[in-house]
Amino acid sequence: MAAQFSALLAQPVVEFGDLLRAHVDFAERLAASNDAIGSVNLWRGDAGEGAAEFICDVLASADPLPPVPPREYPALLDALMSTRVVRPRYGRHPRLQIWGPLEARLQHADLLILGGLNEGSWPPEAPNDPWLSRPMREKFGLPAPERRIGLSAHDFAQA
Structure with missing residues (x-):
């Protein structure tokens, strides 16, 4: 087998x-x-x-x-x-939604509860890229690693 x-x-x-x-x-x-x-x-x-x-x-x-x-x-x-998240479709309260950052940017709600704001997990740390240095990323027109931190701060401010 x-x-x-x-x-x-x-x-x-x-x-x-x-x-x-x-x-x-x-x-x-x-x-x-x-x-x-x-x-x-x-x-x-x-x-x-x-x-x-x-x-x-x-x-x-x-x-x-x-x-x-x-x-x-x-x-x-x-x-x-690790880049994939699977959430069950059923068995949730009809008025409760759990959103990730992308979904939260696109939706509006009357009441928000922000979870996962623990030190070390939020904001996400800028990853070290062993393949592309910062000058190489800039030369190729790629965003800086800190961009995710800025997006997280923007998401928090918009909430």
């Missing part, structure tokens, strides 16, 4: 898309039961639909990625997955 995935993990470098496809195939086989095939069990519900959408998006853009050492695959997948 894990032969294809294990064989890829044993290689020095592997195409990211091939590794992800083998990982998904292995996960679907593990999720199989006597009642349903693995793909049904693995991709059902809000979290499953979000994961399936994530996998499709990553596979659609995986071709230009260079081959990766399999030991770096978990960290790379974790970094890619």
Whole structure:
């Protein structure tokens, strides 16, 4: 069952898309039961639909990625997955909305409760970019890393 995935993990470098496809195939086989095939069990519900959408998006853009050492695959997948948020669609109060920063910028409410304003998590720290220095970012016309801090302050002031 894990032969294809294990064989890829044993290689020095592997195409990211091939590794992800083998990982998904292995996960679907593990999720199989006597009642349903693995793909049904693995991709059902809000979290499953979000994961399936994530996998499709990553596979659609995986071709230009260079081959990766399999030991770096978990960290790379974790970094890619950390950008996604899956919230349940049902079971909430009809008059209560929990919004992220983007949704909050686009909506209006009579009463707002701001959560997550803890030191260290808000405002978000400017990330250190090991690939592009600040002069390189400026040369390419990319925004400064501190721009997210400014957007967070703007969001707070608008609330």
